[in-house]
Amino acid sequence: MNHPFKAVGLSFKTAPLAIRELIALDEAACRRFLDTLRNELGLSDLLVLSTCNRTEVFYASERDQSPAIIEALGLLKGVADIEAYYEYFSLYNSCDEAAQHLFEVAMGLDAQVVGDLQISNQVKKAYQWSADADAAGPFLHRLLHTVFFTNKRVQQETSFRDGAASTSYAALELVEELTADVANPRVLVVGLGEIGADVCRHLADSKQFADVTICNRTRSKAEALAEECGGLKVLDFENLVDGLQQADVIISSVARDTPYFTADMVRRLDVLSFKFFVDLSVPRSIEAEVETVPGVLVYNIDAIQSRANEALEQRLAAVPQVRAIIAESMTGLNDWSREMLVSPIIHRMKEGLEQIRQEELDRYQKKMSPDEAKRLDDITKSLMQKVLKRHVLQLKAACKRDQADQLLDVLNDLFDLERQPTQA
Numbered sequence: 001m002n003h004p005f006k007a008v009g010l011s012f013k014t015a016p017l018a019i020r021e022l023i024a025l026d027e028a029a030c031r032r033f034l035d036t037l038r039n040e041l042g043l044s045d046l047l048v049l050s051t052c053n054r055t056e057v058f059y060a061s062e063r064d065q066s067p068a069i070i071e072a073l074g075l076l077k078g079v080a081d082i083e084a085y086y087e088y089f090s091l092y093n094s095c096d097e098a099a100q101h102l103f104e105v106a107m108g109l110d111a112q113v114v115g116d117l118q119i120s121n122q123v124k125k126a127y128q129w130s131a132d133a134d135a136a137g138p139f140l141h142r143l144l145h146t147v148f149f150t151n152k153r154v155q156q157e158t159s160f161r162d163g164a165a166s167t168s169y170a171a172l173e174l175v176e177e178l179t180a181d182v183a184n185p186r187v188l189v190v191g192l193g194e195i196g197a198d199v200c201r202h203l204a205d206s207k208q209f210a211d212v213t214i215c216n217r218t219r220s221k222a223e224a225l226a227e228e229c230g231g232l233k234v235l236d237f238e239n240l241v242d243g244l245q246q247a248d249v250i251i252s253s254v255a256r257d258t259p260y261f262t263a264d265m266v267r268r269l270d271v272l273s274f275k276f277f278v279d280l281s282v283p284r285s286i287e288a289e290v291e292t293v294p295g296v297l298v299y300n301i302d303a304i305q306s307r308a309n310e311a312l313e314q315r316l317a318a319v320p321q322v323r324a325i326i327a328e329s330m331t332g333l334n335d336w337s338r339e340m341l342v343s344p345i346i347h348r349m350k351e352g353l354e355q356i357r358q359e360e361l362d363r364y365q366k367k368m369s370p371d372e373a374k375r376l377d378d379i380t381k382s383l384m385q386k387v388l389k390r391h392v393l394q395l396k397a398a399c400k401r402d403q404a405d406q407l408l409d410v411l412n413d414l415f416d417l418e419r420q421p422t423q424a
Contacts, residue, residue, distance in 0.1 A: 001337040003139050005045060007092040007101055008066035009056025012112050015088040023077050023085075025050035030126065033057075034133040036072050041065060046135035047144075049105070049126045051119065053112050056105070058098060060139065066091050099143060099333065103326045106147045107154055113166040115315040120151050142336060150329040157325065160318040163311025167301070168198035170308040171278060174299060175249055176208055178276045184211055188247035190240065190260075192216045195280050196253025197225055204229035213247070215240055245269050251278045254285040263289040271295040280304070346392055353384050 012020065025033060030048045037043045037059065045060035057069050070089060074082025092098040101110070106123045108115040127144045130136040136144075154160050164170040179185035187209055189200055203212045215235040216222040226232040235243045244250060244266075254260045261277065269275075271293060279286040279300045291298040357380050365373040 001095040001099065001334050003095045003337055004060050004062045005058070005095040005098050005139060005143075006061060006064065006066075007056060007058045007098040008069055008089055009049070009054060010085075010088045010090065011054035011056070011110070013110075014090055015085075019085060019088055020053065020055065022079060023055050023073055023082075024052070025055060025076075027125075027129070029076060031129055031133065033073070033076055034129060034135050036076065037069065038133060038135045041068055041072065043069075044135070045137045045140040046133070047102075047123075047126050047130050047140060049123060051122050054105070058102060058140070060137065064091065064093050095337075096330075100326070100330065102143065103147060103150065103329065106151060107322055107326065108160070109319065109322060113169075114312060114319075115160045115165055117161060120148075123147065138340070139337070143333065146329050146333050150325055153325050154322050158318040158321045160315050160322050162314055163307070165308055165312040165315055166198070167280070167305055167308050168195050169202055170304045170311070171195075171199050171251065171280060172202040172206060174304060174307065175203075175251070175276070175278065176206070178297075179208070179249060182248055185209065185248045186211045186246055187213070187249045187251065188235070188243045189214045189251045189253070190216075190243075191252060191254035191281070191285070192221055192225055193253045193255055193281075196251070199251055199253070199280070200225055200229055200232060204232060213243055215243055241269070247275070248273075249276045249278065251280065252285045253280045255281060256285060257283060259283075259285055259287040261286045261290060263287055263293060266290050266293045266296055278304070346395065349391065350388055353388060357381070357384050 010020065010023075025048065030050055033048050034046055037046055037048070037057065043059040043061055043065060045058070047058040049056045049058070055073075057073075059065065059069070066089065067086075070082055070086065074080070079085075092101050102123075104110045106120050108117070108119055111119050123144075127136070127140075130140065164173045175185075175187065179187075185208075187203060189196055189203070189212070192200070192214065200212070200214055203209050211233075213233040213235050214222050214226060215237055217237050219234065219236060222234045226234050250261075252261060266275075266277075273295065275296050277286050277290060277296060277298045279298065282301055284300060286298055286300070288298070290296055361373075361377060361380065364376065368376065
C-alpha cells in the first residue's frame with residue numbers, strides 16, 4: 001500500500017512484565033498521548049493501544065518517527081532513561097507491515113491467549129479515543145472498519161473464538177456449569193496469584209455471579225483487586241472458615257508446598273448441601289481426600305487445563321482460515337488505497353470535461369428554446385458521464401494491476417491534466 005502508515009510498540013513477546021508495566025497507559029493517559037502525538041509531533045492517523053500485554057502506537061508519517069514517539073512516551077510516564085528500553089520496541093515501517101500487524105493483534109493471533117476476545121474490544125476503544133481527538137484520518141477510518149468487518153467474519157465463519165483457551169477462563173466456564181441450577185451462587189476465591197486474580201476479573205465480568213468474595217493473606221492486595229473489579233466483597237483471612245461454610249464454590253489459588261485445604265478441615269464445615277472445590281494451584285492446595293467428604297466435589301488444575309488445551313487446539317486449527325480472511329481484507333484495502341491514490345486525477349479529469357461541456361453549451365444554448373437547451377444539456381451530460389466512466393473503470397482496473405502510472409500519463413496528455421503528487 002502506498003501510504004506512510006507505520007507502527008512502533010512493545011508486547012509480551014519482546015518485553016517482560018516489569019517493563020510493560022512501566023510504560024502502560026490508562027484511558028486518560030492514552031488520550032493525553034494522542035494529543036501530544038498529534039499537536040506536538042504533527043502525526044496523523046493515530047491509534048494508541050495499551051493493554052497489560054502491549055503498548056503500541058500506529059501513525060502516519062513520511063519518515064520513521066519511532067524515536068520521537070518513544071521519547072514522548074518516556075516523558076509522559078516519567079521514565080528519564082527511556083532510551084535504555086529501545087531494544088524492547090518493534091518497528092513496522094511499511095504500511096503493509098503495520099496494517100498486517102494491526103489485523104493480527106485485533107483478531108487475537110498475536111495475543112498471549114490465542115483468539116483472545118478482549119483485544120478486539122480494546123482496539124475499538126482505542127479507535128474511539130482517536131476519533132474523539134480528531135486524530136483519525138481517512139486511511140485509519142477505512143483500516144479500522146475493515147478490521148472490524150474482518151473480526152465479524154472470523155467470529156461467524158471460523159471456530160477461532162470457540163471455547164476457553166486460558167486456564168482462568170476455563171475455570172470460569174467450569175464454575176458456570178457447576179452452578180447452572182443454583183440460584184445466586186456464592187463464590188469464594190482464596191489466594192490471589194496471577195490465575196486467581198484473572199478468575200476474579202472473569203467472575204466480575206460474568207452476569208451469572210453477583211455474590212463473589214475474595215480472601216488473601218495480604219488484605220491490601222484483595223482490596224486493590226476488589227476495587228479494580230467493581231466492588232467484590234473482601235474477607236479477612238482470619239475469618240476464612242466462615243466464608244467456607246457460606247460458599248457454594250471455593251476456588252483455591254493458594255501457593256504453598258503442601259495442601260492447605262484438608263479433608264479434616266472440610267469435614268468440620270458440616271456440609272449440608274453440595275460444595276464445589278476448584279483447585280488452581282500447583283502443587284495442589286486442596287487435598288485429594290477432600291472429595292471423600294459427603295457433598296463435596298473437587299476439580300483440579302488438570303481437569304481445567306484439559307478443557308483449555310482442547311479449546312486451544314481447536315483455535316490453532318482455525319488459524320490458517322483466519323489468515324486467509326485477513327489476506328482477503330488486506331487485498332481489498334490495497335485496492336482501495338490504490339484507487340485513493342488516483343482519485344484526485346479522476347476529480348480533475350471530471351472538472352476539465354465539465355468545463356469544456358459548459359463552454360460548448362454557452363455557444364449554442366442562446367439560440368435555442370428552453371426545451372431544446374435542456375435536451376442539449378441532458379445529452380452532453382450523459383455523453384460526458386459515459387466517457388468519464390470508461391476512463392475511470394480503466395484506471396481502477398489498472399490500479400489493481402499496479403499499472404496506473406502508465407494510464408495516468410495517457411490521460412494527462414489526452415486531457416491536458418497537470419500531474420501532481422498525490423497520496424491517500
